[in-house]
Amino acid sequence: MSEPILEIRDLRKSFNALKATDGVSLDLHPGQIHALIGPNGAGKSTLIHQIAGSLKADSGTIRFLGQDIGGLDMAARARLGLARSFQISSLAQEFSALRNVMLAVQAKEGSSFRFFRQVTADRSLIDPAMTVLERVGLAHRAQISAAELSHGERRQLEIAIALALSPKAFLFDEPMAGMGPESSKQLTAFLDGLRQEAPMLLVEHDMDAVFALADRISVLVYGRIIATGTVDEIRRDPEVRRAYLGEAA
Amino acid sequence: MKRETTINLLLAAVLLALPLVAAGMGEPFYVTLATRVVVLALAAVGLNLALGLGGLLSFGHAAFFGLGGYAAGILATHAFNAEPLFAGIPGTTSMPLIWLVAVLVAGLVALPIGAISLRTTGVYFIMITLAFAQMIYYFAISWPAYGGEDGLSIYVRNAFPGINTAQPLPYFLVCFAVLMAALLLFRLIEGSRFGSALQAARQNGVRLAAVGIPPFKIRLVAFMLSAMITGLAGALYADLNRFVGPSMLSWHMSGELMVLIILGGKGRLFGPVAGAMIFVSLEYVLGGITERWQFFLGLILLGIVLFARGGFLGLVSGKPRHV
Numbered sequence: 062m063s064e065p066i067l068e069i070r071d072l073r074k075s076f077n078a079l080k081a082t083d084g085v086s087l088d089l090h091p092g093q094i095h096a097l098i099g100p101n102g103a104g105k106s107t108l109i110h111q112i113a114g115s116l117k118a119d120s121g122t123i124r125f126l127g128q129d130i131g132g133l134d135m136a137a138r139a140r141l142g143l144a145r146s147f148q149i150s151s152l153a154q155e156f157s158a159l160r161n162v163m164l165a166v167q168a169k170e171g172s173s174f175r176f177f178r179q180v181t182a183d184r185s186l187i188d189p190a191m192t193v194l195e196r197v198g199l200a201h202r203a204q205i206s207a208a209e210l211s212h213g214e215r216r217q218l219e220i221a222i223a224l225a226l227s228p229k230a231f232l233f234d235e236p237m238a239g240m241g242p243e244s245s246k247q248l249t250a251f252l253d254g255l256r257q258e259a260p261m262l263l264v265e266h267d268m269d270a271v272f273a274l275a276d277r278i279s280v281l282v283y284g285r286i287i288a289t290g291t292v293d294e295i296r297r298d299p300e301v302r303r304a305y306l307g308e309a310a
Numbered sequence: 311m312k313r314e315t316t317i318n319l320l321l322a323a324v325l326l327a328l329p330l331v332a333a334g335m336g337e338p339f340y341v342t343l344a345t346r347v348v349v350l351a352l353a354a355v356g357l358n359l360a361l362g363l364g365g366l367l368s369f370g371h372a373a374f375f376g377l378g379g380y381a382a383g384i385l386a387t388h389a390f391n392a393e394p395l396f397a398g399i400p401g402t403t404s405m406p407l408i409w410l411v412a413v414l415v416a417g418l419v420a421l422p423i424g425a426i427s428l429r430t431t432g433v434y435f436i437m438i439t440l441a442f443a444q445m446i447y448y449f450a451i452s453w454p455a456y457g458g459e460d461g462l463s464i465y466v467r468n469a470f471p472g473i474n475t476a477q478p479l480p481y482f483l484v485c486f487a488v489l490m491a492a493l494l495l496f497r498l499i500e501g502s503r504f505g506s507a508l509q510a511a512r513q514n515g516v517r518l519a520a521v522g523i524p525p526f527k528i529r530l531v532a533f534m535l536s537a538m539i540t541g542l543a544g545a546l547y548a549d550l551n552r553f554v555g556p557s558m559l560s561w562h563m564s565g566e567l568m569v570l571i572i573l574g575g576k577g578r579l580f581g582p583v584a585g586a587m588i589f590v591s592l593e594y595v596l597g598g599i600t601e602r603w604q605f606f607l608g609l610i611l612l613g614i615v616l617f618a619r620g621g622f623l624g625l626v627s628g629k630p631r632h633v
Contacts, residue, residue, distance in 0.1 A: 115516065139522035151520070153513040156506075161517075164510055167503050168521040173528065179501040186503075226521060 064127070065090050066230050066260050067112070067143075072121035074104075074111060074284075081107040082118065083284035087262075089230060094252070094261045096271045099281035100304075105264045106148055108281070109234045112262070113145045114138040126229060140171070142229030146222075146236055148264075150215040152207040158218050159203040162190035165225035190225060197221045197251065213244045220251070224258075231261040237270055249273055272296075280304070314627035318580040325587065326486060333479040341478035342550070343594060347586045348485045349546045354570040354582030355492045356539030361568070362577030363500060364532045365512030367432075369564050370423065370439030373446045374537040376559030377419055378412035378544025380450065383462035383554035385411060390465055405470040405484070408545050416541025417534045419446075424533035428526055440561055447559040461555025468549050475549070485546050489583070492539055497579055499535070508532050540567070569607070572614060575623030584622045 067089035074082040081104040089095050097105050110116035112123055114135035123131050130138050139145075153161055163186040167173060170185075180186055194200045197217045202210060210218060216236060223231055236252070237245045249270045255261060256276075265271050271278065272292050279289040280301050288298045295301055325347065332340035353375050360366040385408050388394065388401025395401055402408060427438040451459050467475045475481045499505045507528045510518045515525040548554040557563065566589070574585025592610070596603035618625045 113520070115519075134524070135516075135519040136522050136524040139520055145520055147516075147520075151514055151517050153510040153517055155513055156510065160506065164506055164518070164523075165521040167506065168523045173503050173507040173523050174531065175503040176505075177498050177502055179498070180503055180506050181501060183503075222521060 063091055066126060067262065068122075068124040069112065070122045070124075072108070072111060072123065073119045074107060074116065075119060080284045082111065082121075085121070085281070085284070085286055087279055087286065087289070089260050089262050090277075091260055092256055093276040094256050094263055094274045096275035096278045097262060097264045097281055098266075098268075098271055098278060103281040104284040105281055106234055107284075109145065109148075109232055109262070109264060113143065113232055139168070139226065139228075142226070142259075143232060144223035144226040144228035144230070144259075145232040146216075146219040146234060148234040148238060150207075150212075150219055152215060152218060152222075154208040155206060157204050157206050158194060158199055158210060158214075158221075159187070159190055161207055161218060162193055162221050162225050163187060165222045166190050169226050193221045193225045196224065198247075213240050216240060216244075216248070220248075224255075228259050230259050231255065231263075233261060234264045235266060236263070237265060237267045245270060312627075314578070314580075314623060317623065317627050318583075321580055321583055321587065322490070325583065329479060329482045338478045341482050343590060345478065345482045345485050345550050347583075347590045348482065348489050349543050349550055350566075350570060350590065351583045351586035352485070352489045352492055352546065353540045353543035354567050354574075354585060355489070355496055356536045356541075356543060357567045358536075358571050358577065358582050359496060359499065359539065360533050360536035361571055362581065363505060363512065364508045364529055364536075366428075366529060366533060366536075367436050367568075368427075368439045368533070368536070369436045369561065369568070370427075370441075370443030371537070371540050371567050372559050372561060372563035373423070373443035374416040374420060374540040375544040375547065375563055375567070376446065376450065376554070376556070377415050378541035378546075379548035379554035379558045380456065380462070380544075381412040381415050381541070382408045382468065382545040382548040383464055384456055386464045386468055387456070387462055403466070403468045405468045405475070405545075405549070408468055409542055412541045412545035413538045416544070417538040420534045420537030421530075424530045424537075428529050428533065440564065443559065443564055444561060447556055447561075450556045450559055457555070459556060461553055461557075464548060464552040464554070467552055481550070485550070488542065488546065492542075493579060493583075495539075500579070504528070504531070569611060571621075572611060573621055575621030576619075578621070578623045581621055581623055588622060 065088035069085060069087040072082050072085045085108060099105055111118045114133060122129055125141060125143060166186050166189045194203050197220055199217050199221060202214055220236060237248055245267055253274055275292055278295040279286050282304045287304060288295060288301050329341040329344040357371045360368050385401045386403050389403045423442045427435055430438055456462050469475060470484055473480045473484060507523050511525040511528050518525045570582055570585035570589050573588050575581035592607055596606050614621055
């Protein structure tokens, strides 16, 4: 198999006595959607935070595109091509959807220290941002402020911002959280097409989505990965069924 | 035209017209009063960049205001006494040169202050910026070479090429032009890529970092730019009063600049202008009636904070929009 894009080895993070991440190793390969599932409190979001750089791991290594990124802050990791979405939408609330995406386009171009040219007339920011909004189906809401968007639209906007970064890998933390079944289905179909652009580490509770999308699944319980495998392997794994899928083995 | 733009133009027109009329009627006092409005507004435009756009609650901008003032006072004193500053460099009474020095000094001092303060947020940021400003305040008090507690007098107002700055009206016009230039700069920065990043840093720093823009750097540059504008205002203020003293550096001054912005409308282009006009009017009108005019200022501030968060401009022109 090809070299992994993202390579996590023996990652550990404790909050006092609680081992939130307890020796996690995980590989994300090109062209793959790797789903991370597990019960509430298993440490999925904590793991995403450590990979994205918003939390510092106690020990272990995170390699991205062959480079150790453990010492980099979140912005530096994003610039390397690691795009994340947040479990709870995290947007510039006063900005329109368009301005939120334009910010990502501007960040990708690496040019935030420009003081005179006005962004509202800058086609090199607006056009790519509109293209992305069209892709996620939010173009008709481009001028609406993030605060006034519906919950589902904010989830779409999070995805749009990540897309606008043209990243080397996606980290999506429950992108479907709080969405209705119809929107979830649409988003599932959309994410399905994204694996060609960049591999995706996907934390998700919606099992239909996970089983439909994932090339590989890792099951996280109490900070440890108890199983990694294809959808079928995970469905059949007795330990997973006992620990997570809630069946008496 | 947007309603706020109309109101802004109206404010600028009134601010320009009043001293012209006053000068015509032979009332130089009102020209000086209007100059005070303009210079305080300029100082607050600087703070508005950090506080309004960036959400950085600096309680130490008096430091930059005072440094600009001392730059003017010290350079003028050396020129007046024909003593070199150091290493044979002479003082100067040329305003453009003094402004340049004031801006550079304010910016250079803001770099370490910002670099340290911006590692904190919220109440800690307020306290650290205050502490730095107070350090400079006590330093000025205890440094006898430049007047210590008594401050420094500027015997003759510094010179601007081709303009008789000793007269109140020409000096007002110089200050007014500088204010307009600063407002133009503020508007450009607000709409630029940097301004976008800065406003995003205020709304959600984590979001900004998640797209790869480091909020710290953006805030630090904004803090420096902000200090430079306020420093320039300090130089003008010293020349207006022909005096610079430690009071320009004190925390009262920092508070006053914040009050101007809250009165006028935080983050709004003309917020500082409206705020300074209201503040100086209150100070003059109520101050003429009672020594305790600040009691009434307090009541007005209370009303604004409780009922009109957007300040005067928020009240008359509604919510701002970023589309």
